[in-house]
Amino acid sequence: MSESNQPMFGTKEAFLHNDPLIAWLTTLKDTPKYAGLEILLTSTQRTLDELATRLATIGSSTVPLRNLPEAIKASQFLETISILCGYDAFKYQPMAWMADIWNTSNFENTKFERLIRASSEPVSLAGSINDIFERVFSQALQDQLIVSHQPHVEYDFKRPYLGSGAADLDAHVRGLTVDSTGEESPFYAWIVPVLQSSGTGKTRTVIQLSRIRLGILVCVRPLARQPTLMPPRDDIVANILVDTANTVFEDTRIIATWLIALAQKLLAFYQEDYENFCNEIDGDVDAAAWS
Numbered sequence: 001m002s003e004s005n006q007p008m009f010g011t012k013e014a015f016l017h018n019d020p021l022i023a024w025l026t027t028l029k030d031t032p033k034y035a036g037l038e039i040l041l042t043s044t045q046r047t048l049d050e051l052a053t054r055l056a057t058i059g060s061s062t063v064p065l066r067n068l069p070e071a072i073k074a075s076q077f078l079e080t081i082s083i084l085c086g087y088d089a090f091k092y093q094p095m096a097w098m099a100d101i102w103n104t105s106n107f108e109n110t111k112f113e114r115l116i117r118a119s120s121e122p123v124s125l126a127g128s129i130n131d132i133f134e135r136v137f138s139q140a141l142q143d144q145l146i147v148s149h150q151p152h153v154e155y156d157f158k159r160p161y162l163g164s165g166a167a168d169l170d171a172h173v174r175g176l177t178v179d180s181t182g183e184e185s186p187f188y189a190w191i192v193p194v195l196q197s198s199g200t201g202k203t204r205t206v207i208q209l210s211r212i213r214l215g216i217l218v219c220v221r222p223l224a225r226q227p228t229l230m231p232p233r234d235d236i237v238a239n240i241l242v243d244t245a246n247t248v249f250e251d252t253r254i255i256a257t258w259l260i261a262l263a264q265k266l267l268a269f270y271q272e273d274y275e276n277f278c279n280e281i282d283g284d285v286d287a288a289a290w291s
Contacts, residue, residue, distance in 0.1 A: 161204065
């Protein structure tokens with residue numbers, strides 16, 4: 001099938017097209033050594049086919065996978081197969097997300113099913129069946145790791161900040177507004193994504209920057225099973241700005257629009273109203289120091 005003839009998004013054909021998980025099951029099924037697993041492998045393929053049919057009838061771009069019995073049943077089959085074929089992992093390698101579950105999860109059994117049942121967030125239905133499973137299991141594993149390391153995260157947030165990360169970020173942000181010659185920067189959007197692995201200090205660096213630059217920290221992370229993540233989620237703001245029916249792009253656009261409006265309002269307040277505000281509460285406050 002040529003690129004121009006790719007199956008339409010959200011159809012059963014799209015979920016099954018060139019799916020590496022189904023190809024892996026077919027390889028095992030065609031291997032004489034696993035002839036005794038033919039019934040199990042066939043049942044798994046049939047269940048994945050049923051899951052694709054179910055997904056095609058949902059009519060949404062996202063769905064919590066744990067709400068689908070077909071997904072739960074498929075996870076049970078896939079775990080059994082991965083256990084039985086584990087001795088040949090180097091020769092018949094399972095999907096990478098399967099190996100991640102066994103290497104990371106501390107559940108004694110039914111690891112796949114427990115993770116998928118614990119995943120309450122809607123998952124994007126873009127791509128194939130394997131893409132969807134990889135997406136939901138990766139997020140579930142990340143949530144599990146964050147929760148299990150919660151005491152360490154809280155401790156790290158209380159420790160003195162080390163390094164020049166905040167100063168480097170400050171210089172980068174200032175460079176977006178004014179270039180090295182002092183002229184106004186040509187950048188259209190003054191937005192700085194901070195990307196790095198979990199637990200490397202992204203949020204702590206931004207918080208540290210707010211100690212020397214006026215800023216507002218807003219946390220709109222998805223709802224977690226444990227409410228003790230750091231920093232705490234701003235439920236009032238997040239519940240208004242984040243809609244589980246939206247795509248990540250739509251949520252990001254809404255949040256960015258709100259932040260721009262908030263920044264403009266604060267700028268107007270500090271430029272025009274702050275001096276009057278200070279005079280009302282304390283005539284000795286030097287408003288110019290805040291300009």
